[in-house]
Amino acid sequence: xxxxxxxxxxRTLLVTSATLASLAxxxxxxxxxxxxxxxxxxxxxxxxxxxxxxxxxxxxxGGARLGRAGTQVELTGGAPVLPKGLTAxxxxxxxxxxxxxxxxxxAHWRLPPASTLKMLFADTVLPxxxxxxxxxxxRKDLEGVGSGSxxxxxxxGETYSVHDLWLGVFLRSGNDAVHVLSSMNGGIPNTVxxxxxxAAELQALDTHVVSPDGYDAxxxxxxxxxxxxxxxxxxxxxxxxxxxxxxxAKFPGATKKxxxxxxxxxxxxxxxxxxxxxxxxxxxxxxxxxxxxxxNTTNAGATFxxxxxxxxxxxxxxxxxxxxxxxxxxxKETAALFDWGFQAAGKVTPVGxxxxxxxxxxxxAQPGANASSEESGDSGDAxxxxxxxxxxxxxxxxxxxxxxxxxxxxxxxxxxxLLAGAAFLVNxxxxxxxxxxxxx
Numbered sequence: 001x002x003x004x005x006x007x008x009x010x011r012t013l014l015v016t017s018a019t020l021a022s023l024a025x026x027x028x029x030x031x032x033x034x035x036x037x038x039x040x041x042x043x044x045x046x047x048x049x050x051x052x053x054x055x056x057x058x059x060x061x062g063g064a065r066l067g068r069a070g071t072q073v074e075l076t077g078g079a080p081v082l083p084k085g086l087t088a089x090x091x092x093x094x095x096x097x098x099x100x101x102x103x104x105x106x107a108h109w110r111l112p113p114a115s116t117l118k119m120l121f122a123d124t125v126l127p128x129x130x131x132x133x134x135x136x137x138x139r140k141d142l143e144g145v146g147s148g149s150x151x152x153x154x155x156x157g158e159t160y161s162v163h164d165l166w167l168g169v170f171l172r173s174g175n176d177a178v179h180v181l182s183s184m185n186g187g188i189p190n191t192v193x194x195x196x197x198x199a200a201e202l203q204a205l206d207t208h209v210v211s212p213d214g215y216d217a218x219x220x221x222x223x224x225x226x227x228x229x230x231x232x233x234x235x236x237x238x239x240x241x242x243x244x245x246x247x248x249a250k251f252p253g254a255t256k257k258x259x260x261x262x263x264x265x266x267x268x269x270x271x272x273x274x275x276x277x278x279x280x281x282x283x284x285x286x287x288x289x290x291x292x293x294x295x296n297t298t299n300a301g302a303t304f305x306x307x308x309x310x311x312x313x314x315x316x317x318x319x320x321x322x323x324x325x326x327x328x329x330x331x332k333e334t335a336a337l338f339d340w341g342f343q344a345a346g347k348v349t350p351v352g353x354x355x356x357x358x359x360x361x362x363x364x365a366q367p368g369a370n371a372s373s374e375e376s377g378d379s380g381d382a383x384x385x386x387x388x389x390x391x392x393x394x395x396x397x398x399x400x401x402x403x404x405x406x407x408x409x410x411x412x413x414x415x416x417x418l419l420a421g422a423a424f425l426v427n428x429x430x431x432x433x434x435x436x437x438x439x440x
Contacts, residue, residue: 054089058108059206062225063352066107072351073103079347083336087323090224091333093341096232096307096314099354102341104224107352110206111320113222114295115150115173116303117214120207120222122169122243123234124198125185131163131239141183142176146215149175152270155254164252170243171272172251173295178213188212203355204229216299224318229354231292231305231316244291247272275331276306283328286335292316294330302330308338315341316354 053069060067073082082103090106101107136159145151152167152174154160160180168177182191191212199207204226210217222230234240250267257263272278274294279285288308295303301321308315317337322329 054106054109066352071105074349080343088319090320092224092318094316096316100350101352107225108223110221112300114297114300114303115214116293116295119230119293121212124195129162133162141180145175151176167249171270175213202357216297227305227318228316304330310342
């Protein structure tokens with residue numbers, strides 16, 4: 001299958017970064033499922049503790065070399081060597097716009113994904129409910145949340161907006177928020193079914209969903225390649241871009257009644273657990289980072305998919321389960337791969353490609369396929385379009401007032417960027433629906 005041609009005209013977007021206020025980020029925030037979770041029973045295709053070596057035969061979606069074990073890279077003159085000290089079982093570096101895979105290591109190794117699977121949950125369910133929809137949480141909505149799960153703090157009997165719930169999913173990786181949204185979406189089994197169908201549509205064929213929140217479960221797997229496909233699809237949606245790049249937000253607390261019978265409901269602050277976005281005591285905020293999602297469970301180890309822009313180039317990097325257990329190691333290896341990718345862009349021969357969704361590939365052969373469905377506002381099942389703002393958001397506070405310090409300004413059809421320092425302007429390109437279609 002031929003690689004997609006780069007579109008002749010690439011939209012340049014003007015991004016204004018909000019100046020970030022001083023944040024007290026000295027104490028680490030837990031990742032998804034920070035406490036040990038019970039190990040599920042072993043299964044042939046998705047064991048709780050995957051073997052130390054990749055299988056002999058892996059998928060070749062995106063190119064034959066991506067199905068090979070080990071590191072795949074094709075350096076040309078002037079290309080930098082890959083970073084030393086990479087210990088992840090699987091990783092990939094790809095151009096978010098063209099889909100070119102610049103380098104990969106065991107790209108199709110099927111491994112437990114942890115909360116990076118929430119990217120697929122969001123890409124599947126986000127279009128279903130307006131963000132202003134209000135929902136009162138019942139006891140049954142919170143049943144089945146795994147022991148040791150990361151939680152945003154949703155309370156039975158309280159009412160939350162869909163916007164609140166998505167902030168809980170993306171910032172705190174809240175499994176409670178995932179379960180409530182799944183209940184709204186017809187229940188866990190229906191949501192899992194739809195996520196598996198959507199993964200198949202995206203050609204993320206290494207992925208099998210058992211639990212929509214990414215909690216360790218028998219036979220639940222994905223791959224660095226698939227998570228990168230899923231992130232690329234999700235980033236076509238304005239709300240997805242907003243949530244995955246939000247640094248802090250106000251989340252509704254419990255309703256209280258004082259001695260005089262006066263009822264009030266306060267808020268508390270939640271912070272994004274993506275350490276390339278927020279920084280930490282041993283790692284700096286990565287220049288140009290704009291999301292996407294992290295995860296950490298007993299069986300998956302640390303996983304992360306990130307997107308970043310530098311000098312007009314937008315890259316996606318996924319890292320799964322570094323063997324080195326240093327603090328924030330998954331982010332350190334991701335940052336090293338980003339640095340390499342930005343230096344190597346244009347100096348390496350791609351070893352594969354990020355394939356388009358099935359219906360996008362079919363649509364490219366149809367009359368009028370060049371028209372962007374994002375421009376038309378069609379959200380579509382493929383997750384590659386729609387949900388686009390026509391005007392910039394005026395400031396850092398979201399429409400229901402739950403914004404909080406550090407939420408960057410939204411821009412026309414674009415992405416939110418969170419960078420330390422003073423406000424500044426940059427030219428920015430971003431993956432568009434046309435770029436994930438086969439163009440002849």
